[in-house]
Amino acid sequence: MSWRKLNRWIHRELGFLFFGMTIIYGISGIALNHSVARHWNPGLITKATSIQYPGTLQKADVDRATIEKILELTGEKENYKQYYFPNEDHLMIYLKGGHITVDLPTGSMQLTKIRNRPVFQELNYLHYNKPKKLWTWFSDLYALGLVLIAISGLFLIKGRKGITGRGGILTIIGILIPLALLIVYLWL
Amino acid sequence: MQRSILWVLIAFLAVSCNQTVNKEGDNQEASKTEQIISATIVELLAAPADYQDKEVAVSGMVTHVCKHGGQKCFIVADDGETQIRIVPGGDIDEFKVEMEGSTIAFKGTFRVQTAVLAEEQLEDYESKEHHEEEQSHSSAEKAEYFLEAVDFKEVTQ
Numbered sequence: 116m117s118w119r120k121l122n123r124w125i126h127r128e129l130g131f132l133f134f135g136m137t138i139i140y141g142i143s144g145i146a147l148n149h150s151v152a153r154h155w156n157p158g159l160i161t162k163a164t165s166i167q168y169p170g171t172l173q174k175a176d177v178d179r180a181t182i183e184k185i186l187e188l189t190g191e192k193e194n195y196k197q198y199y200f201p202n203e204d205h206l207m208i209y210l211k212g213g214h215i216t217v218d219l220p221t222g223s224m225q226l227t228k229i230r231n232r233p234v235f236q237e238l239n240y241l242h243y244n245k246p247k248k249l250w251t252w253f254s255d256l257y258a259l260g261l262v263l264i265a266i267s268g269l270f271l272i273k274g275r276k277g278i279t280g281r282g283g284i285l286t287i288i289g290i291l292i293p294l295a296l297l298i299v300y301l302w303l
Numbered sequence: 304m305q306r307s308i309l310w311v312l313i314a315f316l317a318v319s320c321n322q323t324v325n326k327e328g329d330n331q332e333a334s335k336t337e338q339i340i341s342a343t344i345v346e347l348l349a350a351p352a353d354y355q356d357k358e359v360a361v362s363g364m365v366t367h368v369c370k371h372g373g374q375k376c377f378i379v380a381d382d383g384e385t386q387i388r389i390v391p392g393g394d395i396d397e398f399k400v401e402m403e404g405s406t407i408a409f410k411g412t413f414r415v416q417t418a419v420l421a422e423e424q425l426e427d428y429e430s431k432e433h434h435e436e437e438q439s440h441s442s443a444e445k446a447e448y449f450l451e452a453v454d455f456k457e458v459t460q
Contacts, residue, residue, distance in 0.1 A: 150371060156370055156371065158370075159370060159400060196404035196405060197364055197404045197405070197406070199364060199366065199379060199383055200383060201366070207366070209364075209403055209404020209405075210404065211401075212401075214403065214404065229400055243396075245396050245397075
Protein backbone atom coordinates (compact mmCIF):
# COMPACT_ATOMS: atom_id res chain seq x y z
CA MET A 116 0.00 0.00 0.00
CA SER A 117 1.44 3.41 -1.02
CA TRP A 118 1.68 6.10 1.65
CA ARG A 119 -1.02 8.17 -0.10
CA LYS A 120 -3.42 5.24 -0.05
CA LEU A 121 -2.66 4.67 3.63
CA ASN A 122 -3.14 8.39 4.30
CA ARG A 123 -6.56 8.40 2.63
CA TRP A 124 -7.50 5.26 4.53
CA ILE A 125 -6.56 6.85 7.90
CA HIS A 126 -8.46 10.04 7.08
CA ARG A 127 -11.60 8.21 5.92
CA GLU A 128 -11.78 5.57 8.68
CA LEU A 129 -11.04 7.97 11.55
CA GLY A 130 -13.50 10.45 10.02
CA PHE A 131 -16.26 7.89 10.17
CA LEU A 132 -15.27 6.58 13.61
CA PHE A 133 -15.17 10.02 15.23
CA PHE A 134 -18.10 11.66 13.43
CA GLY A 135 -20.29 11.51 16.56
CA MET A 136 -17.53 12.85 18.80
CA THR A 137 -16.89 15.78 16.45
CA ILE A 138 -20.58 16.73 16.58
CA ILE A 139 -20.60 16.46 20.41
CA TYR A 140 -17.49 18.63 20.86
CA GLY A 141 -18.46 21.04 18.07
CA ILE A 142 -21.94 21.86 19.39
CA SER A 143 -20.96 21.94 23.06
CA GLY A 144 -17.89 24.00 22.12
CA ILE A 145 -20.10 26.76 20.71
CA ALA A 146 -22.33 26.56 23.82
CA LEU A 147 -19.36 26.79 26.20
CA ASN A 148 -17.83 29.66 24.21
CA HIS A 149 -20.97 31.71 24.76
CA SER A 150 -21.30 30.54 28.35
CA VAL A 151 -17.84 31.91 29.14
CA ALA A 152 -18.69 35.11 27.23
CA ARG A 153 -21.89 35.32 29.36
CA HIS A 154 -24.26 35.56 26.41
CA TRP A 155 -26.35 32.73 27.80
CA ASN A 156 -26.28 29.73 30.12
CA PRO A 157 -26.21 26.54 28.04
CA GLY A 158 -27.02 24.31 31.00
CA LEU A 159 -30.13 26.09 32.29
CA ILE A 160 -33.33 27.63 30.99
CA THR A 161 -34.58 30.51 33.15
CA LYS A 162 -38.02 32.06 32.82
CA ALA A 163 -39.06 35.07 34.90
CA THR A 164 -42.63 36.26 35.46
CA SER A 165 -43.69 39.44 37.29
CA ILE A 166 -46.63 39.29 39.69
CA GLN A 167 -47.94 41.99 42.03
CA TYR A 168 -48.66 41.34 45.70
CA PRO A 169 -51.85 43.11 46.81
CA GLY A 170 -50.29 45.84 48.95
CA THR A 171 -46.85 46.33 50.38
CA LEU A 172 -44.92 44.37 53.01
CA GLN A 173 -42.43 44.85 55.82
CA LYS A 174 -39.87 42.30 56.96
CA ALA A 175 -41.31 42.19 60.48
CA ASP A 176 -44.80 41.43 59.18
CA VAL A 177 -43.85 38.45 57.04
CA ASP A 178 -45.01 35.21 58.60
CA ARG A 179 -46.11 31.78 57.44
CA ALA A 180 -49.52 33.17 56.36
CA THR A 181 -47.80 35.76 54.14
CA ILE A 182 -45.70 33.05 52.55
CA GLU A 183 -48.81 30.92 51.98
CA LYS A 184 -50.54 33.86 50.31
CA ILE A 185 -47.58 34.52 48.01
CA LEU A 186 -47.39 30.84 47.10
CA GLU A 187 -51.09 30.84 46.30
CA LEU A 188 -50.76 33.98 44.13
CA THR A 189 -47.89 32.46 42.18
CA GLY A 190 -49.39 28.96 42.01
CA GLU A 191 -46.30 27.44 43.61
CA LYS A 192 -47.75 26.00 46.82
CA GLU A 193 -46.63 22.47 45.94
CA ASN A 194 -43.04 23.54 45.26
CA TYR A 195 -42.24 25.48 48.46
CA LYS A 196 -38.89 24.77 50.15
CA GLN A 197 -37.74 27.58 52.49
CA TYR A 198 -37.50 31.37 52.68
CA TYR A 199 -35.07 33.99 53.93
CA PHE A 200 -34.41 37.71 53.76
CA PRO A 201 -31.36 38.65 51.66
CA ASN A 202 -31.73 42.18 53.07
CA GLU A 203 -34.29 44.43 54.78
CA ASP A 204 -36.21 45.11 51.56
CA HIS A 205 -36.27 41.70 49.94
CA LEU A 206 -37.77 38.29 50.62
CA MET A 207 -36.57 35.20 48.79
CA ILE A 208 -38.80 32.15 48.68
CA TYR A 209 -37.09 29.03 47.39
CA LEU A 210 -39.04 26.56 45.32
CA LYS A 211 -38.37 23.22 43.72
CA GLY A 212 -37.24 24.44 40.30
CA GLY A 213 -36.91 28.14 41.02
CA HIS A 214 -37.54 30.96 43.44
CA ILE A 215 -39.73 34.00 44.13
CA THR A 216 -38.10 37.33 44.87
CA VAL A 217 -40.34 39.84 46.62
CA ASP A 218 -39.54 43.53 46.78
CA LEU A 219 -41.19 44.25 50.13
CA PRO A 220 -41.69 48.06 49.91
CA THR A 221 -43.45 47.84 46.51
CA GLY A 222 -44.98 44.35 46.71
CA SER A 223 -43.62 43.49 43.29
CA MET A 224 -42.76 39.81 42.96
CA GLN A 225 -40.67 37.96 40.42
CA LEU A 226 -41.22 34.26 39.94
CA THR A 227 -38.15 32.66 38.37
CA LYS A 228 -38.45 29.12 37.10
CA ILE A 229 -35.22 27.28 36.37
CA ARG A 230 -34.90 23.99 34.55
CA ASN A 231 -32.13 22.05 32.89
CA ARG A 232 -31.69 22.69 29.19
CA PRO A 233 -32.09 19.37 27.40
CA VAL A 234 -29.36 18.13 25.04
CA PHE A 235 -26.90 20.92 25.88
CA GLN A 236 -26.72 19.82 29.49
CA GLU A 237 -25.77 16.30 28.40
CA LEU A 238 -23.30 17.54 25.77
CA ASN A 239 -21.62 19.85 28.28
CA TYR A 240 -21.45 16.99 30.76
CA LEU A 241 -19.32 15.14 28.24
CA HIS A 242 -17.33 18.19 27.06
CA TYR A 243 -16.29 19.06 30.62
CA ASN A 244 -15.29 15.41 31.17
CA LYS A 245 -17.62 15.07 34.14
CA PRO A 246 -17.99 11.28 33.72
CA LYS A 247 -14.17 10.83 33.93
CA LYS A 248 -13.33 7.08 33.92
CA LEU A 249 -13.75 5.53 30.45
CA TRP A 250 -14.81 8.84 28.92
CA THR A 251 -11.34 10.31 29.60
CA TRP A 252 -9.70 7.60 27.56
CA PHE A 253 -12.19 7.63 24.73
CA SER A 254 -12.04 11.43 24.42
CA ASP A 255 -8.22 11.27 24.53
CA LEU A 256 -8.39 8.75 21.73
CA TYR A 257 -10.68 11.12 19.85
CA ALA A 258 -8.28 14.05 20.36
CA LEU A 259 -5.44 11.95 18.98
CA GLY A 260 -7.67 10.86 16.11
CA LEU A 261 -8.50 14.50 15.38
CA VAL A 262 -4.78 15.32 15.07
CA LEU A 263 -4.35 12.40 12.67
CA ILE A 264 -7.42 13.47 10.67
CA ALA A 265 -6.01 17.01 10.40
CA ILE A 266 -2.52 15.89 9.32
CA SER A 267 -3.78 13.28 6.87
CA GLY A 268 -6.22 15.85 5.47
CA LEU A 269 -3.30 18.02 4.36
CA PHE A 270 -2.09 15.35 1.95
CA LEU A 271 -5.36 14.08 0.48
CA ILE A 272 -5.05 15.95 -2.81
CA LYS A 273 -2.02 16.48 -5.01
CA GLY A 274 -1.30 19.47 -7.24
CA ARG A 275 -2.81 22.94 -7.55
CA LYS A 276 -5.56 22.42 -4.97
CA GLY A 277 -3.33 20.49 -2.56
CA ILE A 278 -0.90 21.47 0.17
CA THR A 279 1.57 22.84 -2.38
CA GLY A 280 -1.09 25.15 -3.86
CA ARG A 281 -4.35 26.67 -2.63
CA GLY A 282 -4.57 24.15 0.21
CA GLY A 283 -1.27 25.36 1.58
CA ILE A 284 -2.43 29.00 1.54
CA LEU A 285 -5.64 28.11 3.38
CA THR A 286 -3.63 26.11 5.92
CA ILE A 287 -1.36 29.09 6.60
CA ILE A 288 -4.37 31.43 6.95
CA GLY A 289 -5.96 28.99 9.42
CA ILE A 290 -2.78 29.02 11.53
CA LEU A 291 -2.24 32.79 11.30
CA ILE A 292 -5.76 33.78 12.46
CA PRO A 293 -5.55 32.20 15.95
CA LEU A 294 -1.91 33.29 16.22
CA ALA A 295 -2.78 36.90 15.41
CA LEU A 296 -5.69 36.93 17.88
CA LEU A 297 -3.44 35.41 20.54
CA ILE A 298 -0.86 38.14 20.00
CA VAL A 299 -3.52 40.88 20.11
CA TYR A 300 -5.39 39.60 23.18
CA LEU A 301 -2.56 38.11 25.24
CA TRP A 302 0.56 40.10 24.51
CA LEU A 303 -0.43 43.52 23.17
CA MET B 304 -10.39 -2.60 8.33
CA GLN B 305 -12.09 -4.97 10.78
CA ARG B 306 -8.70 -5.88 12.20
CA SER B 307 -7.76 -2.24 12.78
CA ILE B 308 -11.05 -1.50 14.58
CA LEU B 309 -10.39 -4.55 16.76
CA TRP B 310 -6.96 -3.12 17.71
CA VAL B 311 -8.52 0.18 18.64
CA LEU B 312 -11.00 -1.58 20.92
CA ILE B 313 -8.28 -3.74 22.53
CA ALA B 314 -6.14 -0.67 23.23
CA PHE B 315 -9.15 1.14 24.70
CA LEU B 316 -10.02 -1.75 27.03
CA ALA B 317 -6.40 -2.17 28.14
CA VAL B 318 -6.22 1.47 29.21
CA SER B 319 -9.57 1.18 30.97
CA CYS B 320 -8.44 -1.84 33.04
CA ASN B 321 -5.39 0.09 34.22
CA GLN B 322 -7.68 2.86 35.40
CA THR B 323 -9.66 0.43 37.60
CA VAL B 324 -6.45 -0.45 39.50
CA ASN B 325 -5.77 3.25 40.16
CA LYS B 326 -9.30 3.72 41.47
CA GLU B 327 -8.81 1.00 44.06
CA GLY B 328 -5.70 2.81 45.28
CA ASP B 329 -7.69 6.05 45.60
CA ASN B 330 -10.35 4.30 47.66
CA GLN B 331 -7.73 3.05 50.10
CA GLU B 332 -6.44 6.59 50.46
CA ALA B 333 -9.95 7.90 51.08
CA SER B 334 -10.62 5.36 53.80
CA LYS B 335 -8.15 7.09 56.15
CA THR B 336 -10.09 8.35 59.10
CA GLU B 337 -9.68 11.95 60.22
CA GLN B 338 -11.10 13.93 63.08
CA ILE B 339 -13.94 16.20 61.99
CA ILE B 340 -14.94 19.24 64.04
CA SER B 341 -18.59 20.21 64.02
CA ALA B 342 -19.10 23.98 64.02
CA THR B 343 -21.63 26.64 63.08
CA ILE B 344 -20.92 29.25 60.41
CA VAL B 345 -20.77 31.97 63.06
CA GLU B 346 -18.26 29.96 65.13
CA LEU B 347 -16.05 29.40 62.09
CA LEU B 348 -15.97 33.04 61.14
CA ALA B 349 -15.53 34.24 64.72
CA ALA B 350 -12.27 32.33 65.19
CA PRO B 351 -10.99 31.32 61.75
CA ALA B 352 -7.45 30.64 62.97
CA ASP B 353 -8.76 27.88 65.25
CA TYR B 354 -10.26 26.01 62.30
CA GLN B 355 -7.78 26.83 59.55
CA ASP B 356 -6.99 23.79 57.37
CA LYS B 357 -8.98 21.53 59.69
CA GLU B 358 -11.73 19.12 58.71
CA VAL B 359 -15.03 20.64 59.73
CA ALA B 360 -18.72 19.84 59.37
CA VAL B 361 -21.05 22.79 58.90
CA SER B 362 -24.63 23.15 57.75
CA GLY B 363 -26.98 25.85 56.54
CA MET B 364 -29.52 26.77 53.92
CA VAL B 365 -28.04 27.19 50.45
CA THR B 366 -28.85 30.76 49.38
CA HIS B 367 -27.10 30.75 46.02
CA VAL B 368 -25.37 28.38 43.63
CA CYS B 369 -23.14 29.79 40.90
CA LYS B 370 -25.05 29.24 37.65
CA HIS B 371 -21.89 29.17 35.56
CA GLY B 372 -20.53 25.73 36.30
CA GLY B 373 -21.64 25.36 39.94
CA GLN B 374 -18.14 25.99 41.25
CA LYS B 375 -19.30 27.72 44.40
CA CYS B 376 -22.35 28.00 46.61
CA PHE B 377 -23.24 29.91 49.76
CA ILE B 378 -24.95 28.85 52.95
CA VAL B 379 -26.52 31.14 55.51
CA ALA B 380 -26.25 30.82 59.28
CA ASP B 381 -29.23 30.62 61.65
CA ASP B 382 -28.97 34.40 62.16
CA GLY B 383 -30.17 34.74 58.55
CA GLU B 384 -27.29 37.03 57.65
CA THR B 385 -23.85 35.45 58.00
CA GLN B 386 -22.88 33.48 54.94
CA ILE B 387 -19.94 31.34 53.96
CA ARG B 388 -18.66 30.33 50.56
CA ILE B 389 -18.39 26.64 49.77
CA VAL B 390 -16.26 25.38 46.89
CA PRO B 391 -16.21 21.83 45.54
CA GLY B 392 -13.29 19.60 46.47
CA GLY B 393 -12.53 15.89 46.45
CA ASP B 394 -14.89 14.00 44.15
CA ILE B 395 -17.42 16.83 43.97
CA ASP B 396 -17.42 18.27 40.44
CA GLU B 397 -20.01 20.98 40.92
CA PHE B 398 -22.96 22.14 42.98
CA LYS B 399 -26.38 21.86 41.36
CA VAL B 400 -28.75 24.80 41.24
CA GLU B 401 -31.42 22.48 42.73
CA MET B 402 -29.57 22.82 46.06
CA GLU B 403 -30.81 26.41 46.48
CA GLY B 404 -33.26 26.66 49.35
CA SER B 405 -32.25 23.29 50.83
CA THR B 406 -30.49 22.87 54.14
CA ILE B 407 -27.26 21.03 53.45
CA ALA B 408 -24.63 19.60 55.80
CA PHE B 409 -21.16 19.98 54.29
CA LYS B 410 -17.96 18.23 55.31
CA GLY B 411 -14.63 19.63 54.20
CA THR B 412 -11.56 21.68 54.97
CA PHE B 413 -11.88 25.22 56.27
CA ARG B 414 -9.50 27.41 54.32
CA VAL B 415 -8.15 30.83 55.09
CA GLN B 416 -6.79 32.24 51.89
CA THR B 417 -3.19 33.10 51.29
CA ALA B 418 -2.25 36.00 49.03
CA VAL B 419 -1.85 33.61 46.08
CA LEU B 420 -5.20 31.95 46.70
CA ALA B 421 -6.91 35.30 47.19
CA GLU B 422 -5.65 36.46 43.81
CA GLU B 423 -6.89 33.27 42.12
CA GLN B 424 -10.26 33.65 43.80
CA LEU B 425 -10.55 37.25 42.71
CA GLU B 426 -9.93 36.20 39.10
CA ASP B 427 -12.59 33.54 39.51
CA TYR B 428 -15.00 36.06 41.01
CA GLU B 429 -14.50 38.39 38.07
CA SER B 430 -14.56 35.84 35.31
CA LYS B 431 -17.13 33.25 36.33
CA GLU B 432 -19.99 35.09 37.90
CA HIS B 433 -20.15 38.77 38.42
CA HIS B 434 -23.35 40.37 39.58
CA GLU B 435 -24.12 43.93 38.55
CA GLU B 436 -25.69 44.65 41.93
CA GLU B 437 -24.43 43.78 45.37
CA GLN B 438 -25.92 40.47 46.49
CA SER B 439 -26.52 39.13 49.99
CA HIS B 440 -23.70 36.63 49.37
CA SER B 441 -21.31 39.20 47.87
CA SER B 442 -19.26 39.67 51.03
CA ALA B 443 -18.94 35.88 51.44
CA GLU B 444 -17.94 35.68 47.79
CA LYS B 445 -15.02 38.03 48.32
CA ALA B 446 -14.18 36.84 51.84
CA GLU B 447 -10.85 35.26 52.62
CA TYR B 448 -12.54 32.30 54.32
CA PHE B 449 -14.25 29.40 52.61
CA LEU B 450 -14.95 25.73 52.96
CA GLU B 451 -13.53 23.25 50.48
CA ALA B 452 -16.22 20.58 50.63
CA VAL B 453 -15.48 16.92 50.03
CA ASP B 454 -18.93 15.64 50.93
CA PHE B 455 -22.41 16.97 51.49
CA LYS B 456 -25.82 15.70 52.41
CA GLU B 457 -29.24 17.29 52.36
CA VAL B 458 -30.69 17.68 55.84
CA THR B 459 -34.14 18.99 54.97
CA GLN B 460 -35.91 20.47 52.00
